[in-house]
Amino acid sequence: QVQLVESGGGLVQAGGSLKLSCAASGITFRNGAMGWYRQAPGKQRESVATITSVGRTNYADSVKGRFTISRDDAKNMVYLQMNSLKSEDTAVYYCKLVTGVRDYWGQGTQVTVSS
DSSP: OOEEEEEOOEEEETTOOEEEEEEEESSOOTTSEEEEEEEOTTSOOEEEEEEOTTOOEEEOTTTTTTEEEEEETTTTEEEEEEOSOOGGGOEEEEEEEEOSSOEEEOOOEEEEEEO
């Protein structure tokens, strides 16, 4: 059974930092692309950052220069370092694994940025 479990969310003041982690079990994801997505109340889920199996990254314009996605295939982990957080970054953050067969989602972790 494939599971993705996010951690590292919480409450932080504007300008602060958080590092999200996503642990995958039941699958080896070194050949898959990984991504972080977020969904704020009343809004659609949006892509925040993605990383391919060869380490190519892509970021939403709203987080460029502030967020960094990385992966550790040996540990089946993907991370999202979030710096200079803003109130508009408040959302539930989800990690996603894209394989050639199907996509997998974690259950999400809440990030709340107070202004």
